[in-house]
Every structure is written in structure tokens, then in C-alpha cells.
Amino acid sequence: MKKKTRTIKVDYLARVEGEGGLHIKVKNDEVVDVKLKIFEPPRFFEAFLRGRDYKEAPDITARICGICPVAYQMSTVHAMENAFGVQLDRPLRDLRRLLYCGEWIESHTLHIYMLHAPDFLGYPDAIQMAKDHREIVERGLKLKKAGNAIVSMLGGREIHPINVRVGGFYKLFSRQEFEPLIETLKWARDAALETVRWTSQLTFPEFEQDYEFVALRHPDEYPFNEGNIVSNKGLDINCSEYEDHFEEQHVEHSNALHSILKKRGAYFVGPMARYNLNFDRLSPLAQESALQSGLGKECRNPFKSISIRSIEVLYACDEALRILEAYEKPEQPFVTVEPREGIGYSCTEAPRGILYHHYRLDEKGIILEAKIVPPTSQNQKTIENDLKEFVPKYINLSKEELTWQCEQAVRNYDPCISCATHFLKLDIVHS
Amino acid sequence: MTQSVKKPKVAVWKFASCDGCQLSLLDCEDELLAVTEQIEIANFPEASRAVIKGPYDLSLVEGSITTPHDAERIQMVRSVSKFVITIGACATAGGIQALRNFKDVNEFISVVYASPDYISTLDKSTPISEHIKVDFELRGCPIDKMQLVEVISAFLKGRKPNTPAHSTCIDCKRRGTVCVMVSQGKMCMGPVTHSGCGALCPSYNRGCYGCFGPKETANTSSLSSWHKKQGSDNDEILRAFRGFNAYSEPFRKESELHEKENTND
Numbered sequence: 001m002k003k004k005t006r007t008i009k010v011d012y013l014a015r016v017e018g019e020g021g022l023h024i025k026v027k028n029d030e031v032v033d034v035k036l037k038i039f040e041p042p043r044f045f046e047a048f049l050r051g052r053d054y055k056e057a058p059d060i061t062a063r064i065c066g067i068c069p070v071a072y073q074m075s076t077v078h079a080m081e082n083a084f085g086v087q088l089d090r091p092l093r094d095l096r097r098l099l100y101c102g103e104w105i106e107s108h109t110l111h112i113y114m115l116h117a118p119d120f121l122g123y124p125d126a127i128q129m130a131k132d133h134r135e136i137v138e139r140g141l142k143l144k145k146a147g148n149a150i151v152s153m154l155g156g157r158e159i160h161p162i163n164v165r166v167g168g169f170y171k172l173f174s175r176q177e178f179e180p181l182i183e184t185l186k187w188a189r190d191a192a193l194e195t196v197r198w199t200s201q202l203t204f205p206e207f208e209q210d211y212e213f214v215a216l217r218h219p220d221e222y223p224f225n226e227g228n229i230v231s232n233k234g235l236d237i238n239c240s241e242y243e244d245h246f247e248e249q250h251v252e253h254s255n256a257l258h259s260i261l262k263k264r265g266a267y268f269v270g271p272m273a274r275y276n277l278n279f280d281r282l283s284p285l286a287q288e289s290a291l292q293s294g295l296g297k298e299c300r301n302p303f304k305s306i307s308i309r310s311i312e313v314l315y316a317c318d319e320a321l322r323i324l325e326a327y328e329k330p331e332q333p334f335v336t337v338e339p340r341e342g343i344g345y346s347c348t349e350a351p352r353g354i355l356y357h358h359y360r361l362d363e364k365g366i367i368l369e370a371k372i373v374p375p376t377s378q379n380q381k382t383i384e385n386d387l388k389e390f391v392p393k394y395i396n397l398s399k400e401e402l403t404w405q406c407e408q409a410v411r412n413y414d415p416c417i418s419c420a421t422h423f424l425k426l427d428i429v430h431s
Numbered sequence: 432m433t434q435s436v437k438k439p440k441v442a443v444w445k446f447a448s449c450d451g452c453q454l455s456l457l458d459c460e461d462e463l464l465a466v467t468e469q470i471e472i473a474n475f476p477e478a479s480r481a482v483i484k485g486p487y488d489l490s491l492v493e494g495s496i497t498t499p500h501d502a503e504r505i506q507m508v509r510s511v512s513k514f515v516i517t518i519g520a521c522a523t524a525g526g527i528q529a530l531r532n533f534k535d536v537n538e539f540i541s542v543v544y545a546s547p548d549y550i551s552t553l554d555k556s557t558p559i560s561e562h563i564k565v566d567f568e569l570r571g572c573p574i575d576k577m578q579l580v581e582v583i584s585a586f587l588k589g590r591k592p593n594t595p596a597h598s599t600c601i602d603c604k605r606r607g608t609v610c611v612m613v614s615q616g617k618m619c620m621g622p623v624t625h626s627g628c629g630a631l632c633p634s635y636n637r638g639c640y641g642c643f644g645p646k647e648t649a650n651t652s653s654l655s656s657w658h659k660k661q662g663s664d665n666d667e668i669l670r671a672f673r674g675f676n677a678y679s680e681p682f683r684k685e686s687e688l689h690e691k692e693n694t695n696d
Contacts, residue, residue: 015477018445044528047538048534048539064449066449069451126478141461145460148458156635157573160451162631
């Protein structure tokens with residue numbers, strides 16, 4: 001029999017991006033405290049963006065996160081364009097979607113195959129997993145590479161791309177130059193279909209919660225860069241109203257601010273939120289594949305996020321091919337931007353969920369104020385809530401098994417701690 | 432599990448950074464499984480929950496030192512490592528977060544956090560070499576993944592890594608890119624920036640912005656006067672040196688000159 005007080009403690013959470021830990025305290029089989037500790041050191045981006053030129057901002061904010069630099073660049077350029085009253089027309093806008101497809105494929109595939117799948121199959125990492133499942137890991141690496149192929153061509157390089165600017169791009173490619181990418185993506189789309197089938201056969205713990213899902217919703221597209229911020233509980237706002245509805249709290253155990261919905265509390269962003277709120281906007285192939293795999297149009301089990309990420313990878317391959325097959329090289333790589341005094345807002349869908357940016361600029365386009373809310377800081381409270389519900393159900397597991405399951409529960413969210421610190425370590429204390 | 436041949440043990444450590452440089456290792460999609468047949472990834476939390484105890488033959492260090500705790504942790508890394516290689520601009524020059532070094536950090540904390548008391552941080556973001564002996568510094572924001580593979584194999588074979596220290600400008604000439612500074616009057620850091628990216632930005636119609644930090648013997652003042660002649664104002668030149676390698680000595684000194692010029696005006 002266990003003692004009355006137990007502590008589950010993970011000093012340094014592995015297979016997440018950045019530094020964090022977990023500390024759970026259980027008293028008489030009841031969870032009394034859960035802390036997702038984020039000790040990733042703060043880097044103060046919002047402070048040193050002050051005084052920088054708007055043109056420099058996409059290159060600087062990219063450095064918040066090496067896993068999803070495109071997301072930071074996209075939120076930045078959209079906020080600046082919002083401030084300056086600029087709108088991009090179809091071909092340039094489509095190219096931004098294409099770049100985002102590349103990042104979703106790369107980031108999601110990394111998480112599916114290298115960070116999350118080893119939990120389901122009982123390996124410490126993908127390299128050990130490759131000893132028994134070499135073909136699967138090789139497929140994952142090749143699929144990830146296909147995502148990176150988009151980013152490194154259109155963006156210039158995989159990490160911290162250099163081709164994004166306010167108003168568009170620095171350089172464009174011809175239809176012919178994109179041809180090899182089309183071939184790569186056709187293979188990737190088949191591999192993504194295989195990935196959906198493979199992940200749907202994994203064993204998932206029974207765990208469903210009544211979440212408030214928050215994601216963008218666009219009139220006719222699965223969301224990347226545009227749309228209103230909506231939820232399954234009635235929220236429907238323009239991104240300029242974000243701060244009226246959401247607030248950030250500074251808690252002692254985390255270098256990442258916790259975001260909450262005012263008067264409502266925790267909410268859930270990321271692939272599962274997007275999927276639940278936008279199933280009807282997925283491509284026919286992605287919808288069909290999701291239903292065939294048994295997912296249903298709605299999913300409330302965060303452990304199944306691995307399957308939903310696979311659907312999004314499939315969608316991103318499909319969408320990238322659609323864009324490339326319809327592509328005609330625009331006349332100009334960018335539209336001219338005239339800076340003016342003002343405020344710009346934007347929200348785009350990073351691989352891990354909505355990424356909000358807000359800038360105040362002077363008449364020359366120099367940044368006076370910046371506010372950035374990354375997806376992981378928005379999910380922190382939901383992750384802690386999940387653990388509060390999850391631990392009592394599995395309290396009879398051995399400490400090693402329970403600790404591993406808690407880590408898996410955190411990894412469901414693909415937390416990116418480097419982003420959230422503007423964020424992770426497991427301490428489960430049984431007292 | 433038994434292993435007949437002992438593989439060298441490699442550890443990956445993270446300090447203040449964006450994770451991008453260690454991601455470069457996982458981005459070696461074609462080489463990763465082959466590399467792991469040659470080396471044992473003994474401690475790499477981003478990729479594995481298994482930790483094999485040190486000492487390690489090779490430690491790759493990402494990120495800069497920004498907290499009292501990290502200043503202690505880096506000493507531990509040195510003590511358990513045969514070779515220490517820093518990867519990227521944060522570990523090698525303090526990174527973009529070294530912009531705090533030119534300002535009052537308390538002001539920075541209060542801009543970002545509501546309860547500054549909860550935040551433990553040092554007033555400067557410093558490169559690893561300010562704290563411990565470093566055996567090799569690999570440049571870049573981010574590093575180039577093929578250079579990383581080169582450096583790992585060089586160290587494990589006991590030879591010098593082949594990572595030239597000439598300027599990005601030379602790489603640009605080699606690839607035959609038309610000079611964006613001369614032909615389009617664009618501000619470009621290529622003449623003072625260390626080689627490594629393959630002169631990427633000019634091939635995308637934009638000036639280099641110095642991700643790889645200063646080349647050996649960088650003539651920063653000459654470049655500044657060229658930029659001035661081409662119409663850049665003092666603030667623009669100052670900001671150009673205050674990027675991802677702002678705290679590297681040549682870039683720091685140059686930017687401080689321009690800062691002084693501003694206050695004298």
C-alpha cells in the first residue's frame with residue numbers, strides 16, 4: 001500500500017521544447033497541487049523590440065522559437081500590415097499559407113514521430129524506437145523533411161527563414177522551380193495518410209474533459225493566418241478584441257505567463273481546438289481519412305492529439321499541393337508598405353495554437369510597444385487541470401508508470417517552453 | 432543491452448535560447464540514424480527521456496548564461512565533459528537576449544512580467560566562453576546543420592573542424608550572386624560577417640544581417656562609413672550591429688561608437 005502522501009516529480013521534462021518540470025502533490029489519493037514549472041530563463045523579447053524598426057521585427061521574433069519561427073514571422077507581419085492598413089492579394093497570401101503548411105508538417109511530424117509516439121510504444125526516444133520500428137521512424141524523418149523542403153525553399157532555410165518581410169517576400173520562385181517540391185509533397189501526402197492509419201491504431205487512455213476550445217475560424221478555409229477567434233462556448237471576436245477577453249497572470253512557479261479567458265478560466269488551443277472548430281473546413285481527403293480512422297468530427301481526448309496532428313499534416317500536404325498546382329508567379333514579391341503611427345493586431349495559427357501579437361508604432365514605423373502571447377502559455381492552465389483530473393484515475397500505477405503517464409499527458413499539448421517564456425520540470429509530491 | 436564496441440557519448444545542454452540549434456541535429460533527417468550508429472546520444476532531453484550518466488566525450492552547448500543557476504550549471508557541464516562545443520550565436524556571443532546588456536535589466540523585467548520579484552535573472556546575457564574553457568565555437572543563428580555534422584565528426588576523429596572564418600562577402604562572390612550593396616544600395620553586413628550560411632540573404636535579394644557574427648579581423652568601421660555614404664542614418668547602423676551577435680566584441684564596440692555619436696548630437 002502507498003503512503004498517504006506522494007510526490008510525483010519530474011525535474012526536467014524530456015521531449016518537449018525548452019526547460020520545464022512537473023510537480024504533483026497527492027494527499028489521501030487526492031491531488032492537492034499541480035505545478036507545471038517553467039524555469040526556461042526569460043529572454044525579454046517584448047522589451048528589446050521597443051525601439052526596433054518594423055522591418056526588423058519578423059527576423060527578431062522568429063528567434064523566440066526555433067521550432068515554429070514561421071508562426072512568429074506570420075503573426076508579426078500581419079500585425080504590422082494591420083497597423084499600416086496593408087492587405088495582400090491572393091498569390092502572395094497563398095504563398096504565406098504554403099510556408100505555414102511547411103512549418104505545420106515539419107513541427108507536427110517531429111512531435112508525432114520523435115516526441116510523442118515513443119510514449120505510446122514504450123520507448124525513451126525515437127532512436128531506441130528505430131531499433132524495432134526502423135521503417136516507421138524513417139517514414140517520419142522523410143515526412144518531416146518534406147515540410148522542411150517547403151520552408152527551406154520558400155523561406156531560405158528551415159530554422160529562422162529569411163525570405164519573409166512585411167508586405168510579402170524578398171524573392172519569388174517560378175512555377176517550374178516549384179516542380180520538384182510538388183513531387184516531394186505527393187509522396188508526403190501518401191506518407192501522411194499512412195501516418196493517420198498508424199496513429200489511429202495506438203492505445204489511448206480513456207480521458208475526456210469539458211474543454212473550452214479556442215481557435216481561428218475563417219469563412220472558407222482551414223485557418224492559418226486569418227479569421228475570427230472563436231470557441232465552442234460562444235466566443236466570436238476579431239483579434240483586435242483579444243485583450244478584452246483574455247488576460248495573462250504571472251504565477252510564481254512559472255517564467256511563462258498563464259493566460260485565461262476572463263471570468264471563465266482555462267481554455268485549450270492547438271490542433272484539437274482547430275479540428276473541433278473547423279472540421280468542415282478540412283479538405284475532403286482529410287475529412288474522409290479522419291472519419292475512416294474513427295476520429296469523429298469532434299474529439300475531447302487530448303491523448304488522441306497525435307491522431308489529430310496526423311490529420312493536420314495530411315491537410316497541410318493537401319493544401320500545399322493545391323496552392324502549388326494553382327500557382328502563378330506574382331508580378332511583385334511584395335506590396336509597398338508606408339509606415340504610419342498606429343496599433344496593429346494579429347492572431348495566426350502556430351502549430352501549437354493561436355499566437356497573438358500586438359504592436360504600437362510611431363510614424364516612422366519604430367516599435368514603441370509589443371505584446372506577444374504564445375500558444376503554450378495559453379495551454380498551461382489546461383495542462384495543469386488535466387493532470388489534476390488524470391492522476392487520481394491512475395493513482396494505483398507504480399511511481400515510474402504514473403510519472404511517465406503524466407509526462408505523456410503534458411506532451412499531448414506539444415508544449416513549447418522556449419516560446420512560452422516569454423516556460424517545463426515534473427515534481428509529483430505525494431504528501 | 433550489451434554493446435560490443437563502445438560508442439562515444441554525446442550530451443546536449445540547453446541554456447537561454449530558442450532550441451533552434453539543437454533542433455538542427457534532429458533536422459539532419461538523412462543523417463540522424465546513421466549518426467546515432469556512430470555515437471551514443473547519452474543526454475539530450477529534447478529528444479529522449481533516457482539519461483545516461485557522464486562523463487561525456489562531447490558536450491554540445493546551446494544558449495547563453497542569463498541566470499545565477501545557469502552560471503553554476505555550466506561549470507558542472509565542463510566538469511563532466513571531455514570536449515565542450517558551443518552551438519550557435521547565443522552560446523557563442525550571448526544571442527539576441529544580450530540586448531539587455533546595453534540596458535537596465537530591471538526595466539526589461541517590468542515590461543514583460545507583472546510580478547518582477549518572481550523572476551531570477553542576471554543583468555547580462557553572456558557567452559559560454561566567459562564562464563568556462565570552450566574547445567570550439569560553432570557560429571550561426573541558427574547553426575548550419577552540415578557544419579554541425581562536420582564538427583561532431585571532426586572532434587570524434589580528433590581532427591580540426593573545417594569551418595572557414597572568412598567573410599560571407601567572399602561566399603557571395605563564390606556563388607556568383609550580384610552584390611546587393613553595390614548594385615541595389617542595400618545595407619549588407621556580409622563584409623564583416625563570418626562565413627557559414629552560404630551567403631543566403633543576398634541570394635534572396637536582401638542584405639546579410641549578420642547571423643553568423645563577426646568574421647576574423649572584421650573591419651566594422653569601414654563598413655559603417657560605406658553604409659553612411661549609401662544613406663543609412665546612425666540609428667540604422669547602430670541597430671545593424673545590435674542583432675543576434677550584438678555582444679561579440681567587434682560588433683559591440685562598433686555599436687557603442689554609434690551610440691556615443693547619438694548622445695553627442
